[in-house]
Amino acid sequence: xxxxxxxxxxxxxxxxxxxxxxxxxxxxxxxxxxxxxxxxxxxxxxxxxxxxxxxxxxxxxxxxxxxxxxxxxxxxxxxxxxxxxxxxxxxxxxxxxxxxxxxxxxxxxxxxxxxxxxxxxxxxxxxxxxxxxxxxxxxxxxxxxxxxxxxxxxxxxxxxxxxxxxxxxxxxxxxxxxxxxxxxxxxxxxxxxxxxxxxxxxxxxxxxxxxxxxxxxxxxxxxxxxxxxxxxx
DNA sequence: AAATGATCCAACCGCATTGGA
DNA sequence: TTCCAATGCGGTTGGATCATT
Numbered sequence: 001x002x003x004x005x006x007x008x009x010x011x012x013x014x015x016x017x018x019x020x021x022x023x024x025x026x027x028x029x030x031x032x033x034x035x036x037x038x039x040x041x042x043x044x045x046x047x048x049x050x051x052x053x054x055x056x057x058x059x060x061x062x063x064x065x066x067x068x069x070x071x072x073x074x075x076x077x078x079x080x081x082x083x084x085x086x087x088x089x090x091x092x093x094x095x096x097x098x099x100x101x102x103x104x105x106x107x108x109x110x111x112x113x114x115x116x117x118x119x120x121x122x123x124x125x126x127x128x129x130x131x132x133x134x135x136x137x138x139x140x141x142x143x144x145x146x147x148x149x150x151x152x153x154x155x156x157x158x159x160x161x162x163x164x165x166x167x168x169x170x171x172x173x174x175x176x177x178x179x180x181x182x183x184x185x186x187x188x189x190x191x192x193x194x195x196x197x198x199x200x201x202x203x204x205x206x207x208x209x210x211x212x213x214x215x216x217x218x219x220x221x222x223x224x225x226x227x228x229x230x231x232x233x
Numbered sequence: 234a235a236a237t238g239a240t241c242c243a244a245c246c247g248c249a250t251t252g253g254a
Numbered sequence: 255t256t257c258c259a260a261t262g263c264g265g266t267t268g269g270a271t272c273a274t275t
Contacts, residue, residue, distance in 0.1 A: 022244080022245075023243095023244075023245090023268095023269095024243075024244080024269090025243090025244090043260085043261085044260080045260075045261080046259085046260075057245095058260075058261085059245085059246095059260090059261080060244075060245080062260095062261075062262090063243090063244065063245085064243090064244085067243075067244085068243080095264065095265090096263090096264090097263075097264065098262075098263060098264085109262095109263075109264085110242080110243075110244085110264095111242080113264070113265085114241070114242055114243085115242095117241095117242095117265090117266095118240065118241055118242080119241095122240085
């Protein structure tokens, strides 16, 4: 936390009264913050802010550091593995974002929260069910999570180059060799979802998914019942 | 090409908790 | 024990960007 060489106490009264800056951070501000944290470490954010000459609240500095400037912060798309972990952990911890973030190195609570709100809640909305409902929890458990597992499996095979079959074949065989259910679902969804790419692979990306199940004549119960039946047999 | 709507995400806000004086 | 500043956390907002019409 605080280093031996502490910055001087907060600025004089005149300066304290100065209006604090808000909104997006500039490159210059980022550099100042990085520099002051490198010199004095994290914590005591109000002192750090004034020491660096930043017209920002300590709170704002802390948030900027933790969510953006920290060297170990991981940026870019949430991977299938991470998605799966988030779904699992959310089952266990609920909206305890910081708790969930502890299990995803480099990901911030803010990022996970945003992921949940934008992607997961969107699906609940599309399915016209409450995100906290048993129905949606079942969909997550029995449909979404198996599909993520499947995707991880496919990606893994593709990466190590041992799979000679196409992802589309894999897609229908993985969860249950006797099952065609997942494949049927995939085929029935929007073109954007499981579009076959030029190399014959399936783009099963979550980002492209669009669960217009009811639009395709499938109700939530149809989906759950059939999928439950399928995994039980 | 312009207008409009949808989506994403950085940043803010308010409340709760912690820890030191 | 009480007070208060710092910190942590979850919810919310607003602007930028992308997609669609």
